[in-house]
Amino acid sequence: MALRRLRPGIARPAAVLAALTLLLAACGDDKGDSASTGAGHTKLRVAALPLTDSAALYLARDRGLFRKEGLDVTIQPVQQSIQALPALANGQVDVIASANYVTFLQADEKGTLDVRILAEGVRVAPHMMDVLVPKDSAVKSVADLAGKKVAVNILNNVQSLTLNAILDAKGVGRPVYRQIAFPQMGPALERDQVDAVHAVEPFDSAIQGDLKAKVLLDGGSAPVQSLPISGYVTTQKFAAGHAKEAAAFRRAIEAASKIATQDPNAVREELPKYTKVTADQAQKIQLPVYPAATDPAQLRRLTELMLKQGLLKKKLDPATLLVT
Amino acid sequence: MKGAAAPVRNAARGPAAAGRAGGHVLLRLVVLVVAVALWQVAARAHASVYFPPPGQIAGRAHELWFSGPVGRLFLTDAAVADILPSLGRMAAGFGIAAVTGIALGLAVGRSRWAYALCNPVLQFARAVPPPALVPVFVVVFALGTPMQVASIAFSAVWPVLINTAEGARGTDPLRLDVAAVLRLNPVERLWFLLLPSALPRIFAGLRLSLSLSLILMVFSELLPGTADGIGFTLTDAQSRSDLLTVWAALLLLGVLGYVLNTALLAVERRLVGRGRTTA
Amino acid sequence: MKRLRRRQELWLGLLGVLLAFGACEAVGRAGVVRRSYLPPASEVLARAVELGGDRAFLDGVGATLKAWALGLGLSVAIAVPLGLLLGSVPLVDSAVRVIVEFLRPLPSVALIPLVSLLLGTGTETKVALITYACVWPVLFNTVYGLGETDPLAKDTLRAFGFGRLSVLLRVELPGTAPFIAAGIRISAAVALILAVATEILSGFGEGLGIFIAQAGLATDGTRDVLAGVVWAGVLGLVINGVLVWGERRLFPWTPERRAGGRGGRP
Numbered sequence: 051m052a053l054r055r056l057r058p059g060i061a062r063p064a065a066v067l068a069a070l071t072l073l074l075a076a077c078g079d080d081k082g083d084s085a086s087t088g089a090g091h092t093k094l095r096v097a098a099l100p101l102t103d104s105a106a107l108y109l110a111r112d113r114g115l116f117r118k119e120g121l122d123v124t125i126q127p128v129q130q131s132i133q134a135l136p137a138l139a140n141g142q143v144d145v146i147a148s149a150n151y152v153t154f155l156q157a158d159e160k161g162t163l164d165v166r167i168l169a170e171g172v173r174v175a176p177h178m179m180d181v182l183v184p185k186d187s188a189v190k191s192v193a194d195l196a197g198k199k200v201a202v203n204i205l206n207n208v209q210s211l212t213l214n215a216i217l218d219a220k221g222v223g224r225p226v227y228r229q230i231a232f233p234q235m236g237p238a239l240e241r242d243q244v245d246a247v248h249a250v251e252p253f254d255s256a257i258q259g260d261l262k263a264k265v266l267l268d269g270g271s272a273p274v275q276s277l278p279i280s281g282y283v284t285t286q287k288f289a290a291g292h293a294k295e296a297a298a299f300r301r302a303i304e305a306a307s308k309i310a311t312q313d314p315n316a317v318r319e320e321l322p323k324y325t326k327v328t329a330d331q332a333q334k335i336q337l338p339v340y341p342a343a344t345d346p347a348q349l350r351r352l353t354e355l356m357l358k359q360g361l362l363k364k365k366l367d368p369a370t371l372l373v374t
Numbered sequence: 375m376k377g378a379a380a381p382v383r384n385a386a387r388g389p390a391a392a393g394r395a396g397g398h399v400l401l402r403l404v405v406l407v408v409a410v411a412l413w414q415v416a417a418r419a420h421a422s423v424y425f426p427p428p429g430q431i432a433g434r435a436h437e438l439w440f441s442g443p444v445g446r447l448f449l450t451d452a453a454v455a456d457i458l459p460s461l462g463r464m465a466a467g468f469g470i471a472a473v474t475g476i477a478l479g480l481a482v483g484r485s486r487w488a489y490a491l492c493n494p495v496l497q498f499a500r501a502v503p504p505p506a507l508v509p510v511f512v513v514v515f516a517l518g519t520p521m522q523v524a525s526i527a528f529s530a531v532w533p534v535l536i537n538t539a540e541g542a543r544g545t546d547p548l549r550l551d552v553a554a555v556l557r558l559n560p561v562e563r564l565w566f567l568l569l570p571s572a573l574p575r576i577f578a579g580l581r582l583s584l585s586l587s588l589i590l591m592v593f594s595e596l597l598p599g600t601a602d603g604i605g606f607t608l609t610d611a612q613s614r615s616d617l618l619t620v621w622a623a624l625l626l627l628g629v630l631g632y633v634l635n636t637a638l639l640a641v642e643r644r645l646v647g648r649g650r651t652t653a
Numbered sequence: 654m655k656r657l658r659r660r661q662e663l664w665l666g667l668l669g670v671l672l673a674f675g676a677c678e679a680v681g682r683a684g685v686v687r688r689s690y691l692p693p694a695s696e697v698l699a700r701a702v703e704l705g706g707d708r709a710f711l712d713g714v715g716a717t718l719k720a721w722a723l724g725l726g727l728s729v730a731i732a733v734p735l736g737l738l739l740g741s742v743p744l745v746d747s748a749v750r751v752i753v754e755f756l757r758p759l760p761s762v763a764l765i766p767l768v769s770l771l772l773g774t775g776t777e778t779k780v781a782l783i784t785y786a787c788v789w790p791v792l793f794n795t796v797y798g799l800g801e802t803d804p805l806a807k808d809t810l811r812a813f814g815f816g817r818l819s820v821l822l823r824v825e826l827p828g829t830a831p832f833i834a835a836g837i838r839i840s841a842a843v844a845l846i847l848a849v850a851t852e853i854l855s856g857f858g859e860g861l862g863i864f865i866a867q868a869g870l871a872t873d874g875t876r877d878v879l880a881g882v883v884w885a886g887v888l889g890l891v892i893n894g895v896l897v898w899g900e901r902r903l904f905p906w907t908p909e910r911r912a913g914g915r916g917g918r919p
Contacts, residue, residue: 487665509874589763596854
């Protein structure tokens with residue numbers, strides 16, 4: 051191969067490319083202090099699931115409850131609350147709404163994150179999640195569930211926790227759990243790839259409608275009635291450094307939860323705005339309980355259940371994690 | 375550019391060469407030991423839950439997978455339940471991808487217009503990110519192993535296919551003419567002509583596909599209905615914030631990847647010869 | 654085998670795409686599966702075109718491409734000098750090989766949990782993972798290309814008294830350039846897939862993958878998911894086409910049979 055200088059044409063495109071790269075790098079994200087004050091309103095970044103759990107948050111925003119408390123809240127959607135955990139840990143969001151307690155209490159225990167619970171989010175209500183079977187299923191009663199394949203959204207989490215508690219109380223053996231995301235539960239059930247699915251609203255009603263599936267068991271029955279399942283979490287750093295904003299946020303959420311409890315229609319109207327639930331579906335689905343005050347006794351029920359089923363290694367008093 | 379490189383047998387080069395090779399091995403060992411030692415010291419000093427020291431990681435890996443009875447090669451129950459199915463699925467997926475890729479690649483590479491016809495579609499298909507296809511797979515395949523093997527095979531086939539096609543395209547036209555003169559039938563032409571001349575490119579594609587299969591194995595265990603596997607252990611540990619197990623699984627994946635790559639390289643050296651193979 | 658003219662290649666390519674589309678459409682309409690679970694190709698395509706007018710979606714695509722460009726650029730900036738070093742000094746090459754051989758096979762997707770815990774869920778995490786994965790093809794192609802340089806040219810320059818570095822810059826680098834370009838082409842494809850896949854798996858932030866992930870959460874979101882997939886595939890196609898064209902323009906002397914495809918793809 052003969053001696054060859056670089057073609058003269060390469061210099062210019064190379065320079066352009068280099069300049070472009072530098073330019074892009076310059077306008078990169080800046081992970082600056084998120085709660086910054088501007089025109090009297092403190093900015094807050096909240097990650098939220100597009101599920102019924104976050105209804106109080108969206109109500110608070112749309113009814114001006116945040117503005118009344120001097121907060122300017124931006125909401126960023128997330129698929130599973132654990133996916134927002136890195137952002138919370140790095141200060142890219144301040145609060146995670148509809149955060150799964152099981153996940154975050156485990157993160158706290160393992161030391162990945164120093165968790166504080168700002169406010170309760172939702173508690174289990176009757177038929178807000180159900181164990182569904184196909185209409186011609188061989189599983190006829192709850193006792194038949196022992197050893198069968200049941201689909202849950204995340205393994206070793208809230209759904210298996212509550213279902214195990216219900217079955218233990220009835221003296222029925224444990225089923226075998228398979229992890230399937232909610233949207234794929236319908237297709238999986240239709241093709242008999244699992245014997246039953248444990249679906250939460252709105253997927254609960256959607257699967258019942260599409261496949262005419264039967265409700266085998268109410269996921270909210272004793273002993274897990276009114277058990278807290280998700281809430282608003284933040285880090286110890288944020289709670290300590292922005293105590294006033296944290297308190298203001300809690301007040302706004304509690305006021306919104308009160309509205310949600312007194313007027314369920316408000317929630318049903320809010321749902322189509324931030325989820326993919328249609329107005330029609332919103333009218334028919336079962337809503338969870340939106341508690342207007344945080345009750346450590348209820349949270350303790352959850353932690354004791356987690357300890358009993360091995361999801362926590364050591365006893366944990368949730369009152370220590372509450373932001374007062 | 376490599377054609378059908380005949381195996382180059384190194385003539386006995388004498389003790390000097392052997393000594394140099396031995397020196398290289400020693401150097402590599404020393405570097406490895408030093409790197410691990412530095413890591414251990416740094417992790418101990420930093421004491422963060424995100425960076426456990428390698429000693430602890432190895433300990434966890436041992437406890438999880440290698441503390442079993444001697445008769446079973448020290449594998450624990452968990453190891454047999456997790457590692458073997460994972461590897462089996464990966465092997466199945468990679469095998470299907472290899473066979474399909476080579477077969478289709480040779481078919482496409484043989485004719486100019488077939489190649490031009492298929493090329494944009496292939497480039498498109500290869501750019502599809504595997505996790506995005508989950509809804510499609512759930513509908514088409516049964517949950518569990520069939521879906522996982524299918525997803526591995528589907529994404530791993532492209533490097534093999536594309537590289538085989540390019541290898542087949544590059545067959546020396548002179549040899550094709552000779553084949554015509556000798557009146558070789560298509561099968562003979564394939565076996566004696568196309569396949570050997572494409573072999574270096576085929577192996578390049580296979581190596582890409584193998585490392586891709588390892589990633590895809592982890593991906594596939596994110597699919598609905600997974601109940602076991604190394605990738606499953608990884609993501610399950612992550613969702614429980616069990617970072618030590620996450621690191622242990624990463625360590626295992628790294629070692630597996632290294633072993634598999636080395637094995638494939640050895641096979642390539644036997645079949646293609648000691649040419650200039652990279653890495 | 655006759656060489657095809659460039660225009661014939663283009664028409665045939667288009668025909669191939671149409672045939673593939675037709676096949677998917679036929680399968681979709683055959684009613685084998687429920688429409689909402691697997692919509693036919695025409696619906697998906699219509700949705701994909703519709704997304705082209707959605708500002709928020711295009712912003713997401715921009716975020717993905719930004720991470721892609723930064724990751725690719727950074728990996729080239731690291732891999733090329735490192736490759737030149739490794740290719741020139743066999744001792745360093747041997748020493749570093751071991752570490753490289755252990756790091757390379759590590760699937761980048763497995764690193765997402767750890768890296769995102771450290772860097773958060775923004776561009777930084779994506780760039781870090783993309784860089785990690787894309788360094789290897791460029792690195793190996795650089796080393797390989799360095800070995801293919803004409804020793805006669807090197808000796809000639811040395812005979813004229815040029816120093817080691819000069820020889821490197823004047824002969825070996827231009828000679829290696831086509832191989833580096835092939836490595837970049839491979840890495841570009843990997844980088845795009847990785848950018849989108851990382852977004853899908855981490856599920857939070859901005860990007861094309863985030864759109865796909867969140868579409869997946871809806872009760873009948875498969876159409877949106879597949880529309881996003883079409884966008885990803887088309888982007889990959891375009892990037893590949895641009896790079897191939899660029900290579901042809903910059904290095905017209907290199908024959909079509911090139912060392913592209915060497916090197917690991919983590």
